[in-house]
Amino acid sequence: MMRFKNNDKSSAKEVLDIRHLSVRLSGEEDPGSLVLDDISLQVHEGETVSLVGESGSGKSVTSLAVMGLLPKGALEVSGGEIDMDGESLLTLTPSQMRRLRGQRMAMIFQEPMTALNPVMRVGDQIAEVLQTHRELSKRDCRDRVLDVMQQVYLPDVARIYGSYPHQLSGGQRQRIMIAMALALEPKLLIADEPTTALDVTTQAQILSLIAELQERHGTAVLFITHDMGVVAEVSHAVHVMKHGKIVEHAPVETLFRHPSDEYTKRLLSSVPSLVPRGARSQDSTQPVLEVSDMQKVYSGGGFFLRKPGTHAARDINFTVKRGQTLGIVGESGSGKTTVARSIMRLVDPTSGSIRVAGKEVATLSRRALRPHRKHFQVVFQDPFRSLNPRWTVGRSLVEGPVNFGTPRHEAYERALEMMELVDLPGDALERYPHQFSGGQRQRIAIARAVMMRPDLLVADEAVSALDVSVQAQVLDLLDEVQARLGIAILFITHDLRVAAQICDEVIVMQHGVIVEYGSAREVLSNPRHEYTRMLIDAAPGREWDFANCCELLSA
Amino acid sequence: MAHATQPSAAMQTVLGMLSLPRQWRLGAGPLIAAVVLFSIVLSALLAPLYVPYDPMQMGSLNRLQPSSAEHLLGTDQYGRDLFSRIMTGGRVSLLIGVGAALFSVVVGMIIGLVSGFFRAADAVIMRIMDSLMAIPAILLAIALVALSGPSVWSVIVAITIPEVPRVVRLVRSVVLGAREEPYVEAAIALGSSMPKILWQHLMPNTVPAMIVQGTYICASAILTEAILSFLGAGVSTDIPTWGNIMAEGRTYFQVKPGLIFWTGAILSLCILSINLLGDAARDMLDPRLKKREA
Numbered sequence: 001m002m003r004f005k006n007n008d009k010s011s012a013k014e015v016l017d018i019r020h021l022s023v024r025l026s027g028e029e030d031p032g033s034l035v036l037d038d039i040s041l042q043v044h045e046g047e048t049v050s051l052v053g054e055s056g057s058g059k060s061v062t063s064l065a066v067m068g069l070l071p072k073g074a075l076e077v078s079g080g081e082i083d084m085d086g087e088s089l090l091t092l093t094p095s096q097m098r099r100l101r102g103q104r105m106a107m108i109f110q111e112p113m114t115a116l117n118p119v120m121r122v123g124d125q126i127a128e129v130l131q132t133h134r135e136l137s138k139r140d141c142r143d144r145v146l147d148v149m150q151q152v153y154l155p156d157v158a159r160i161y162g163s164y165p166h167q168l169s170g171g172q173r174q175r176i177m178i179a180m181a182l183a184l185e186p187k188l189l190i191a192d193e194p195t196t197a198l199d200v201t202t203q204a205q206i207l208s209l210i211a212e213l214q215e216r217h218g219t220a221v222l223f224i225t226h227d228m229g230v231v232a233e234v235s236h237a238v239h240v241m242k243h244g245k246i247v248e249h250a251p252v253e254t255l256f257r258h259p260s261d262e263y264t265k266r267l268l269s270s271v272p273s274l275v276p277r278g279a280r281s282q283d284s285t286q287p288v289l290e291v292s293d294m295q296k297v298y299s300g301g302g303f304f305l306r307k308p309g310t311h312a313a314r315d316i317n318f319t320v321k322r323g324q325t326l327g328i329v330g331e332s333g334s335g336k337t338t339v340a341r342s343i344m345r346l347v348d349p350t351s352g353s354i355r356v357a358g359k360e361v362a363t364l365s366r367r368a369l370r371p372h373r374k375h376f377q378v379v380f381q382d383p384f385r386s387l388n389p390r391w392t393v394g395r396s397l398v399e400g401p402v403n404f405g406t407p408r409h410e411a412y413e414r415a416l417e418m419m420e421l422v423d424l425p426g427d428a429l430e431r432y433p434h435q436f437s438g439g440q441r442q443r444i445a446i447a448r449a450v451m452m453r454p455d456l457l458v459a460d461e462a463v464s465a466l467d468v469s470v471q472a473q474v475l476d477l478l479d480e481v482q483a484r485l486g487i488a489i490l491f492i493t494h495d496l497r498v499a500a501q502i503c504d505e506v507i508v509m510q511h512g513v514i515v516e517y518g519s520a521r522e523v524l525s526n527p528r529h530e531y532t533r534m535l536i537d538a539a540p541g542r543e544w545d546f547a548n549c550c551e552l553l554s555a
Numbered sequence: 556m557a558h559a560t561q562p563s564a565a566m567q568t569v570l571g572m573l574s575l576p577r578q579w580r581l582g583a584g585p586l587i588a589a590v591v592l593f594s595i596v597l598s599a600l601l602a603p604l605y606v607p608y609d610p611m612q613m614g615s616l617n618r619l620q621p622s623s624a625e626h627l628l629g630t631d632q633y634g635r636d637l638f639s640r641i642m643t644g645g646r647v648s649l650l651i652g653v654g655a656a657l658f659s660v661v662v663g664m665i666i667g668l669v670s671g672f673f674r675a676a677d678a679v680i681m682r683i684m685d686s687l688m689a690i691p692a693i694l695l696a697i698a699l700v701a702l703s704g705p706s707v708w709s710v711i712v713a714i715t716i717p718e719v720p721r722v723v724r725l726v727r728s729v730v731l732g733a734r735e736e737p738y739v740e741a742a743i744a745l746g747s748s749m750p751k752i753l754w755q756h757l758m759p760n761t762v763p764a765m766i767v768q769g770t771y772i773c774a775s776a777i778l779t780e781a782i783l784s785f786l787g788a789g790v791s792t793d794i795p796t797w798g799n800i801m802a803e804g805r806t807y808f809q810v811k812p813g814l815i816f817w818t819g820a821i822l823s824l825c826i827l828s829i830n831l832l833g834d835a836a837r838d839m840l841d842p843r844l845k846k847r848e849a
Binding site for chain 2 (some may be wrong): 344346370371373374376377378380381382385386387388389390396399400403404445448452
C-alpha cells in the first residue's frame, strides 16, 4: 500500500512564495528565449514541495534564483517576485543575502564529495557555518557541532569531527552536508538532487532523515529531483517543470492518480516498472559468455611487505546465452563493474576462466586477444566521455571495422545503415559528439559497438546518466538491436527498475560475491536472499505503478 | 570570446573576397599576427637581397651613428649598419628558435606518450628525464660545442636537450589523465593497436599544451642563443643574430638605446605573433570550441 503524504499544509505559514518569476540569459531581450518563464510556487512550514523535470527543465535555476546564486553575467531575474517570510529577496543587497543564506535558508547539493572542502576536517566545516553567523566560544561551537552531528545520526561523532571527507562514505558525507545545512535551523531547506549520487539503501536512510528533521523543526523543504519514486515518497505537493515552465502542479496523490498534463503523463509512463517483464522464449541454448570461478584481487601494495589485497570479485560463475540479457545489480562497491571490466579485459582477472564465443579470453595476452575483440563490445555509462570529442561520429563508428580489415568505404556504408537503426540522420556521421544530446550520444555509442557485429554486448550502467524518457528509448533500442541481431547482453546496473525491464536473468552482487542468481521474475518478485529483499524494499515508490497511475498489485 | 575576436567590417570584406572555408577564417588578432610573422620571416629570408650594407662591414668613422637617410636605424659600436644586421640576424635567430622548438616538441612528445601510457616504461624514462634536468643547460652547451665545434646545429641540439624533459613531463601528465577516459577504453575494446591509440586518440589531447610550450621554447631558444654567443659557446659573435646584437649593444645602451630597442622590438613582435597564432591554432584544432555552424 503506497502511503502518500496527504496531510494538507496549505494552512500553515507560508515560508517561500515565488510569484511569476522569470529568468533570462543576461542581455537577451527576446521574450521567447526565457530560461524560466512565469514560475509560481509556495512552500509552507513543514511542507515538502518537489520540483521534477528532466535535465535542462530549469529546476536548478529556480533553486539558484531563490538562493541569489544565479551566475553573474550569464543569468538574471527579469520579472516576478521571490518572498521569504513576507520579505522580498530580490531587493536585498548581496551582503544582506549572504546573512540570510545559512541562517534562514540552506541548501544540500547532489555531490557531497565535491560540495565539501577536501582539505578541511568536516567538523571544522560545520563549525565554520556556525562561526560565520553566530558569536560562539570555541567550546560552545564544538559542542553545538557535535550535537548537530548526532542529530543526523553520525556514529562516533568525536572521531568523525576530525575526519576528512575522503575518509567517510558517501552517505556519511551527505549527512555532514545536511548537518551543515541544518546547523542554524533554517526555515527553508533547498535539496537539489540530494540522493541521486547515493545507493538505494543509503538513499532510503537519507530521505527518512530529512523527513524526520523536517518534522522536528517544521522546516519548509523545496526538493529538486528527477526521480519519480523519490517524489512519491517525500512530497506533499509536486510541480512538474518542462523547458522553464511549470506545466502542472498538484498535491502528490492527485498528481500520481490523475495526471492531467500530457507531458506529466509521458514522464510517468516512462518510469520503468518494478514488475519484471514476461519471460521470453529461450529458443537458443548456445552460450556466448561463460564465466567460471573468476576472481579479481586488487593488490594491497606496500613497499617491502605485500599487504593483503582486496577481493573485488570472488567465485563468479554465470553464463549468458545468445539473444538473452543477463543483469548484474548491486550497490557501489559490490564488484559489478569489476566483473564487466574483467570480461572486457580492461583489467586482468586474477584467476578463473572467461569464455567468449567459445574462446578462452582470461589468459590471452593483450596482443593475442586483439583479433578476438570483435566478438565482444562495450557501452559505457557516461555518453559525454565515451566518444572521442575530436573525432567526427563517422570516424568513431568506422574505427572498429577498419581495425579488422573492412575497407573504409564499406565501413562507412555500414555506419549509414547503423544510423538508421539507432534513429539518427545520416548526416550525423559528419558531425562531432558535442553537437548531440546525451541520449543521442548513447545511441551513437551503441551503434559503434554494434558496428562490430559482436556476439556479446556489455552495457556498464549504460542508461544511468540519462533522463527517464531518454532511458526508455535507449532500452527500447537495445531490445530492438537484440531482437534483430540476436546479441547476448550483459547489463550492469544499480537500478532495479531498469533491470526488471530488460533482463531475462538477474545476478545480485554484494561485497564482490554473487548472492542471488536466477530468472528476473524469480529474483525480483520472490527474493530469497536478505540483501536482495533489502534492495527491493529500499527502492523508492516501489508500491506504486507510475505508468498506470495506481497501486502496484504485488504478486 | 566570439565577440572579442570578431573581425571588423573591412576585414570581413577582405575575408569574404578570399572566400576561405569557414573553419579556416581567423579573427582580426590572429590574422594580423599571421601577416606580421609572415613579413618578418620573409624579410629575414630575403635579407641578403635588399639590405643596403654588408652586415659585417665595419667603419671606424661611422661608429654609433643616429638614424639618417644613409643608415636607416643608425650604426653600432663598430660602425656596422644596424638595419642590415637586424634583418640578416633574423635568419639565424628564427632558425634556432623554430628548430629548437620543433625538435624538443617532437622528441618530447614521443617519449612522453610512451612514458604516460606504459606503466613499466614510465619509471625508467622519468628517472632518466630527471637526471637530464639536473645538467645545467649552459655547461652542456659549452661541452657540446667544444666537442663538435661552433655551429647553428650544435646550438640547436644544445638548447633542445634540456628542454626535452620539460616537454616529456607535460605530455606525460596529459596522457595520464586522458588514458583513463572511456573513449580510450572503447578504442581498446574495438581492437585498435597501441600505436594507433597513442597517436590518434591520445596525441591530439597534448596539442594545446604543445603549442603553448612550443612557442615558449621558441622564444627562450632565441634568448639562450644570445647567452651562448656572448659566452663564446654559440654562433660566432660577428655573425649577426638578434641575441648577439642585443648582447653587444648592452654596453652602449646609454649612448645608443636603439641597438637594444629596435632588435628587442622585432623580437617581441615576432614572439607575440607566434603566441597569438598558437592560441588561434589551438582553438581551431578543437571542434568543441568551434562555433556551431548555422
